[in-house]
Amino acid sequence: MAAQSPAAPRLPVNFSTRVDEVSSRARLARFIRVVVVIAVAIIMLIPVTWMTLTAFKSRPDAVAVPPKIFFQPTLEGFVSLLTDRRQLTTEQIAEEQKRTDLTWIDQLALSRGQVITGPSDYPQRLLNSIIVAGVSTVFSVGLGLLSAYSFSRFSIAGAGDLLFFILSTRMLPPVVVTIPLFLMYRALGIYDTHFGLILLYTVFNLSFSVWLLKGFIDEIPREYEEAALVDGYTRLQAFRKIVLPQSLTGIAATTVFCLIFAWNEYAFALMLSADRARTAPPSIPSVLGTGGIESAAIAAGSLGFLIPVVIVTFALRKYLLRGVTFGAIRQ
């Protein structure tokens, strides 16, 4: 760090460096980096792009061989996703077509020989996903933060063993315990409840969040809290005013990871929920239309499913990218 007293006048800048001339090798390296980044981005984006395209395809277009890149976009997929429909006979179709009070949605269904009988349960499933993933993430990050802080700052008898125990809950393949859990959940009466899934996801994510957050909190020098303690704050206040703001990066990263896990979880949701608490992942593939796979509807459902996570991650990107502490303690 510059050892310059504020009283000393700063030297005038009497030199300059040309920045417009970059060596050709540096330019080549830069070019290669850009190409690699673009290539990786394309590879990553192809499935998402394809899914988005499929969501707007009509049924024949979605399964066309060779795949169609240019097609007539339609909202058929979204209509199938958000409605329950009944197949009509030829006479019924003819009868329906005479009606004049049909909305464009009804007409879209009718064009495929169907009549809408009511809204689908997709919005409810999505809402369940938001409740279960959101609440379990809040709990696993909150509890994880408190435990991580305790493990990091206090001398706890058997801390190493405890941490290993916490980690060991992740060592078993989850599918192994689905049947026992199913039986237990039924016996406890928490089968197919939000509470049951929230509990499970919280416990599952807790090991992860404790370990991840402990790493972040270990990085925060103790002196900050000690300074706050002698400055007249209690430990809890010091935690809130000093540790919390500085571990925002870690909290954001942990939140995103926990949320994505809880959001995407399929196997447990399939086994432990049926109707009331069923989340989106096991329900999207079940939108299998009558007589054939509704690829467009599934793609549309996946697209809607993607959006909340993208929003959260985007909202937290500022913290994800920022350094933990920028050099107030010299090491």
Added chain:
Amino acid sequence: MATIELQQVEKKFGEVYAVKPMDLTIRDGEFLVLLGPSGCGKTTTLRMISGLEAVTAGRILLNGRDVTWAHPSDRDIAFVFQFFALYPHLSARQNIAFPLQAQGESRQTIDRRIKEVSQLLRIEHLLHLRPGALSGGDQQRVALARALVRRPAAFLMDEPLGALDAEFRESMRAEIKRLHLDQHATSVYVTHDQIEAMAMGDRIVVMSSAVVQQVGTPAEVYHNPRSLFVARFIGSPGMNLIPGDYADGMVNLPGGNCYPVPPIWQRSLHNQMARAGRIILGFRPEAAQISSDGPLHAEVYAADLHGSYNMLHLSLDGKDILHARASRQEHFPIGTKLRFDLHPEWVRFFNADTELAYDCEVAS
């Protein structure tokens, strides 16, 4: 503002002593320096006074009030950390305001006090910056401001200059000393730098291996070190210490040297030395006086010009090196044989077994 009293305070980590039971009274308005090599327990002592470290046994009194088990925030003590510990997510102003907010001061009071203290430390133009944007010295000023702003009963400083560049350390040293003289606040300052300790301390507590070796003014610990450790640790270079044999008012030294014990020492040495035996002779480099009829002879091993004086490295028997100060004008080529005497009032004697200093009734 405050006296701090440590009564038989000790700290153990497991079975290991970090601080062996110590008694210490820090007077009101005093600048006390805890000095010692790293790992000697000086920082632990400071942290026990602050309450950041719990004592294993003993009592700590602040203005007569027992604060041994009081929370750090209830002690009204400010702590300046070696690495400043400025909150990186707050601006300099918010950092300084932080302890005042804990006390629930009004906005006007906070603004006024920040203004006062930032004028005092000349950091008014930096208040909007975050610590990361400040130089080391300015970070230290902000840290000092944060300590000063709440007008605590006492200041504790843990090597506050340790993280600064050498050229800067000296000016900050003077600044802290001036602040102390202005504020006249009881201060405890930890350092491993004996020059810093000598320059700043009203009194110095020399510690090593968890034990207080000596408590005294800088002059006392310099001139009358109580043990060989203090004699070596204080001064650069430290005190010359030559092992010898005492017999009948004479000390036989390596290289066939024979030093007659000065008259002021004769009676006390005679009383304290049971019989003839091993003894350690000690003297500061400036106690040596080069003179052709001196009782000691040595060979010049090296000579460095230290600007205002020459530091001679002398060898009595080709092995141990002594340091002696000679005036700048005198020139001694390497290998010169010379004779010197010791200023009789500046000679010290140490027990070779206990490593403690012998008392001299007259000199001390």
